[in-house]
Amino acid sequence: MFNERKFTHTDPFIKVVFNTTFGFWVSVMYKQLRVAIIGVGKMGEAIVAGLIASNRCMSEYIVCYDISAERREYMRKIYGVKCFDKPSEDLKNVDMVFISVKPKDVPIVLSDIVPYLDRSSVLISVAAGVSLSYLRKYIPKPIPIVRIMPNLACMIREGMIAYSAEYAIDPDIERNIVDMLSLLGRVVKIDEQYMDVVTALVGSGPAYVAFVIEALADAGVRLGIPKDLAITMAAQTVLGASKLILDKRIHPAILRDMVATPGGTTVEGLLVLEENAVKSAFIHAISRAATKASELHLQS
Numbered sequence: 001m002f003n004e005r006k007f008t009h010t011d012p013f014i015k016v017v018f019n020t021t022f023g024f025w026v027s028v029m030y031k032q033l034r035v036a037i038i039g040v041g042k043m044g045e046a047i048v049a050g051l052i053a054s055n056r057c058m059s060e061y062i063v064c065y066d067i068s069a070e071r072r073e074y075m076r077k078i079y080g081v082k083c084f085d086k087p088s089e090d091l092k093n094v095d096m097v098f099i100s101v102k103p104k105d106v107p108i109v110l111s112d113i114v115p116y117l118d119r120s121s122v123l124i125s126v127a128a129g130v131s132l133s134y135l136r137k138y139i140p141k142p143i144p145i146v147r148i149m150p151n152l153a154c155m156i157r158e159g160m161i162a163y164s165a166e167y168a169i170d171p172d173i174e175r176n177i178v179d180m181l182s183l184l185g186r187v188v189k190i191d192e193q194y195m196d197v198v199t200a201l202v203g204s205g206p207a208y209v210a211f212v213i214e215a216l217a218d219a220g221v222r223l224g225i226p227k228d229l230a231i232t233m234a235a236q237t238v239l240g241a242s243k244l245i246l247d248k249r250i251h252p253a254i255l256r257d258m259v260a261t262p263g264g265t266t267v268e269g270l271l272v273l274e275e276n277a278v279k280s281a282f283i284h285a286i287s288r289a290a291t292k293a294s295e296l297h298l299q300s
């Protein structure tokens with residue numbers, strides 16, 4: 001029966017049909033990006049997934065490097081990308097090289113990739129606590145270097161991505177980088193001195209929001225709503241409030257006042273949040289995370 005067959009990214013039949021029809025038109029309309037990603041753990045995978053979903057970077061244009069055989073096998077199977085254990089000739093001629101390993105592993109990765117970096121590529125570091133000057137010390141070649149702090153929502157192209165670039169970056173190259181990063185979500189430029197704060201707010205942010213969603217859902221469960229339904233309602237409520245703030249440019253305090261009618265139910269709840277210093281707890285949580293991020297700094 002026709003419907004019995006399950007199609008995946010790597011299915012040869014789907015690949016042929018996709019590449020000869022839709023893929024052709026996509027590459028006519030937009031040049032396909034060639035991307036290398038070193039370290040395909042959680043963040044590296046999110047970048048791969050987001051790029052493929054954008055249709056600007058098909059899996060055959062992505063090359064991944066990871067020392068974990070398990071991760072390489074997983075990435076090949078799920079995304080159909082090329083994977084190697086260490087930098088190879090394939091690193092040459094890519095438009096962007098992402099470094100997405102833990103900060104402690106950055107020095108070895110930088111030393112390994114230097115021989116393969118082409119003048120036309122751009123180096124993008126995702127690593128927390130690794131400064132532009134530290135990266136430049138290892139990369140004497142005249143290639144642009146950009147430091148970013150994204151989050152896991154890049155996986156569904158709803159990431160928040162803050163970037164810092166070297167002062168001397170060519171404005172056209174910077175525009176191209178921003179265009180490419182925009183495939184993964186919302187992009188803002190920040191002064192590098194704020195990167196630790198951004199690491200705490202943006203990088204760690206999904207964990208804090210998940211914590212809030214879980215708390216809202218638990219409240220629903222306590223009052224008798226089934227768990228799955230409570231999680232869906234809590235998550236969609238957070239999504240909707242976020243979209244109102246971003247799309248309609250409503251200040252959070254205004255949105256809060258729009259919901260909290262005088263003498264109504266919402267003010268009762270807000271009072272309990274104030275009594276328990278929830279806002280203050282969040283401010284301290286982000287501050288603590290930012291301090292921790294500053295302790296990750298690699299010394300150049």
Ligand SMILES: NC(=O)c1ccc[n+]([C@@H]2O[C@H](COP(=O)([O-])OP(=O)(O)OC[C@H]3O[C@@H](n4cnc5c(N)ncnc54)[C@H](OP(=O)(O)O)[C@@H]3O)[C@@H](O)[C@H]2O)c1
Pocket residue numbers: 038039040041042043044065066067068071085100101102103105108109126127128149150151152203204
């Ligand atoms: N996760 C997040 O939400 C998030 C958000 C923003 C930024 N970041 C940044 O993204 C970077 C990666 O974080 P992550 O959470 O994705 O870490 P992760 O899940 O541990 O992924 C890192 C991957 O790189 C591999 N690796 C280690 N050394 C390598 C080498 N020399 N060459 C190639 N691959 C190597 C690791 O293999 P082994 O496991 O075998 O060591 C692992 O598979 C970090 O610098 C972090 O600061 C993460």
